Structures are given as structure tokens and as C-alpha cells.
Amino acid sequence: MSGPLILAVPSKGRLQENAHAFFARAGLNFVQPGGARDYRGAIADVPNVEIAYLSASDIAGQLASGAAHLGVTGEDLVREEIPDAATRVKLLQPLGFGYANVVVAVPKAWIDVATMADLDDVAADMQRRHGRRLRVATKYVNLVRNFFAWTEPGDRRGARTSVSNYRIVESLGATEGAPAAGVADIVVDITTTGATLEANALKVLEDGVMLRSQAQLVASLGADWNDGARAAVRTILTRIAAEVRAREVREIRCRFDEGVGRTLVDLAARYDARAPFGPPPPGTPLVLHAPKKAVFALVEALAAAGAGTITVATLEDVFEPNPRLVADLFGALG
């Protein structure tokens, strides 16, 4: 077989805009030969790639089945829709957008209920007194089953307790409204600002954060990884890796007096900064790539060690040989 590499990209919803911006920053410009309503596209200068525009949840499904090779979707959807995720997909890169938590939320009116252990008591009580099970409205059926079944030993407040005596009420929209509507007792849903929970008078349990999710770049392990698809993914991941690396680091350049060059390189290593072009010959500035977080501490240390003028700059792309992203995927594909 020799089909093209299928890259699945959100066509609507929360992730769409950020996903497009992410690929554009990596120099991957999408073209839609059939116009804006065409759900298939291509990348301007990378042959053998077909873009599939899909909803975020369809993307998780297509990656699981191998219908798409590479895609962007929420980690919540990967964990929910692909129970055996480790054998079917590889999460290559968290993308720094689409942050949201999957949480257990109960009516604020339940003032005595603050933890999963409390919730288990409520569920047991309902069963005993009314002969019915606690109703949980959610679209995250698999995540709920796993989370509610899991116990972590420890004292009552310090640990997680499993919840039994519940049943799931599947809800595909407006989930937070289910308790007020009387169709469920509590909800499990995704939240970012908490505004929707607040508007529905719900509160998150103290130990009720089931998953901290963000958008992920995901590869399918079961797709048709023919030679053409492998060549295309190498090009795509190399550009993405260069962009990701550039965002992680700052370039520091400094003047230094003869003799201290070596000392400065050693000093930089203590801040996880590297001299990508090696120690400079006399008379040329030292160039370092430093983790963003370490920049100001490193600048101070360099100045104290005798550096002259120091400049800090952001970089557009940092291409390194054998980027981790490429190695990770090819390692997983074998």
C-alpha cells in the first residue's frame, strides 16, 4: 500500500484556531484545493500529505483505528475513546493550548460532600434508603468507570476512595444542566474557567480532578506507515520539533574577555544552557541556548563572571539533528 499520510486537524470547536496557528508557526501551511468547505486539504510544500478536517472526538477515533496517521486532539478524548491507548497511539507532544480538567462535580447544596469518600457515603445511603443508585451524567463513560473504581489507601481525608452504587447517564451536551433537570444527581465534565459549573450551582470535589488535559499531537501506531508516509511525517515532525525547541529556549549572546570563555560555557551548563556552536574563537561573541526560565539568573551569573554586553533574543526555529519527536515516533513504530 502507498496511500498518503493522513493528518487529522480539528475543523471546529475549541481546538480549531489554535491547532491551525500551531501548524502555521511550524511552517506547515494548509491549502484547501476545493475551497473552504472542502474537508480534505494538503500542505503547501510537503508532498504526500492529506489533511482531514474532523471534530476533535472523531480525530481520536481515527487515530485509534489507524485511519489517520497523525492528529491534534484533546488528551481527554484520547483517554476516553481509546481505552488501550498505549498500544494504539503515541502522544508525541503536549501543545500548550486546550487546557481543561475533567472533574467530578456535585450540587453546591450538598454541603457535607467534599470528597470522593463523602460521595461514596452518599451513594451507599441512596441505595440503602431509596433503593436507587447515584446517577452520574457524563460523556466520559470510560474515564468515570476507571476513576470511580480506583482506591488509594490512606486515611479518609488524605486518600482516594472508590465509589460504588452509581450508574452512568450518558449525556452528550449541556451535561451541567442534568442535576437541575432532575435526570442525574452529579456530573463528570470538562471545565476550564468553571463558569458553567458555577452557573449551574455545582462544585468540584477536592479529590475530584480526574484528568488535567490539553491538546496533544498524537500519532497512530496502527496506520499504514509506508515509506512515503514515513518520509512525510519526518518532514512534518522535524519542522514542529524546530518550532517547539525555539519556543523553549532563548538565545543569549555575550562578549567576553579572552580567558573566561571556557568558564562561561561551564557556568552556562549549570543553568542547562548549551553552546550550540561550541566555544567561540577569540573576538567573537559566545552564543548560548538557555531554557526560558533560566534566562535572567544566567544573565546575572554571566555578568558576575566577567561577561561584557549580553543580549537575549527569541528564535524562530531551532533545527537539531535527530529531534526527539522523530526518534520517539520511529522508536514506537519499530
Ligand SMILES: Nc1ncnc2c1ncn2[C@@H]1O[C@H](COP(=O)(O)OP(=O)(O)OP(=O)(O)O)[C@@H](O)[C@H]1O
Ligand atoms: N471549556 C473548554 N476549554 C478548553 N478546552 C476545552 C473546553 N472544552 C473542551 N475543550 C477541549 O477541546 C476538545 C474539543 O471540545 P469541543 O467543545 O471543541 O468539541 P466537541 O465538544 O467535541 O464538539 P462541539 O463543537 O460540539 O462542542 C475537548 O475534548 C477538550 O480537549
Ligand SMILES: O=P(O)(O)OC[C@H]1O[C@H](OP(=O)(O)OP(=O)(O)O)[C@H](O)[C@@H]1O
Ligand atoms: O468551565 P468552562 O470554561 O465554563 O467550560 C466548560 C464548558 O465547556 C464545554 O462545553 P462546550 O462549550 O464545548 O459545549 P458542548 O457541551 O456543546 O461541547 C464543557 O462541556 C462545559 O460545558
Ligand SMILES: [Mg+2]
Ligand atoms: Mg464541546
